[in-house]
Amino acid sequence: MGRNVAIDGPAGAGKSTIAKRLAEKLGYIYVDTGAMYRAMALYVMTHGIDAANEEKVAEACGDIRVELAYEGKEQQILLNGENVTGRIRTEEVGNTASAISVYGCVRTKLVALQKELAAKTDVIMDGRDIGTCVLPDAQVKVYLTASVETRAQRRFKELREKNVDCDLEEIRRDIAERDERDMNRKISPLRQAKDAHLLDSSDMTIDEVVAAIMALCESAEQTKEKNG
Numbered sequence: 001m002g003r004n005v006a007i008d009g010p011a012g013a014g015k016s017t018i019a020k021r022l023a024e025k026l027g028y029i030y031v032d033t034g035a036m037y038r039a040m041a042l043y044v045m046t047h048g049i050d051a052a053n054e055e056k057v058a059e060a061c062g063d064i065r066v067e068l069a070y071e072g073k074e075q076q077i078l079l080n081g082e083n084v085t086g087r088i089r090t091e092e093v094g095n096t097a098s099a100i101s102v103y104g105c106v107r108t109k110l111v112a113l114q115k116e117l118a119a120k121t122d123v124i125m126d127g128r129d130i131g132t133c134v135l136p137d138a139q140v141k142v143y144l145t146a147s148v149e150t151r152a153q154r155r156f157k158e159l160r161e162k163n164v165d166c167d168l169e170e171i172r173r174d175i176a177e178r179d180e181r182d183m184n185r186k187i188s189p190l191r192q193a194k195d196a197h198l199l200d201s202s203d204m205t206i207d208e209v210v211a212a213i214m215a216l217c218e219s220a221e222q223t224k225e226k227n228g
């Protein structure tokens with residue numbers, strides 16, 4: 001098994017920014033599992049399938065092939081062979097991803113792929129169920145969170161920088177709704193794993209969060225060496 005770092009947390013907590021920096025420092029592959037759910041959501045949306053209809057989504061699951069590829073260090077997401085990396089970052093795709101991620105058929109398919117990736121290489125993986133379900137034996141587990149207000153402000157700023165027209169109140173509502181769904185679904189809800197370190201980034205800079213997780217990785221490595 002490769003070395004594994006698991007980062008879970010709610011939407012907008014900064015998981016991907018932090019995980020990318022850590023992957024660079026550690027020399028691991030970064031796996032953004034949310035992108036896989038987003039790719040499936042894009043398929044559902046572009047094929048006119050109602051995300052609220054589990055049966056129809058389950059039927060479509062057999063026709064969907066999600067793969068990861070790497071351009072340098074940048075993860076690319078392929079949907080049935082087509083690179084859809086540039087099409088999955090909208091709020092609509094994120095909300096649809098959250099809606100279909102409650103279904104067993106969707107999770108089974110993607111979790112198998114994620115486990116397969118982590119078995120082969122050293123990975124830092126972020127998502128909602130990585131520490132609890134995908135990588136229960138990860139050397140380091142982090143539950144990264146921040147207040148709804150902070151996360152909404154960050155998302156707002158990010159979108160404005162990309163010149164996307166957006167409304168702070170709407171973003172706040174979307175985040176709260178997504179938290180509610182991701183934390184209360186029946187299968188693999190977003191939870192802090194028992195052995196995960198809790199980090200609230202509301203009043204921390206990116207560098208501070210990266211340094212805190214690096215320290216956890218170094219300490220895990222030392223423990224491993226000591227125990228042979």
Ligand code: DC
Pocket residue numbers: 011012033034035037038094097098101126127128129130178182
């Ligand atoms: O991290 P993100 O915003 O790209 O994720 C989009 C949605 O996908 C998220 O709201 C819930 C779902 N998801 C999941 O259920 N499990 C994961 N490991 C990652 C994402």
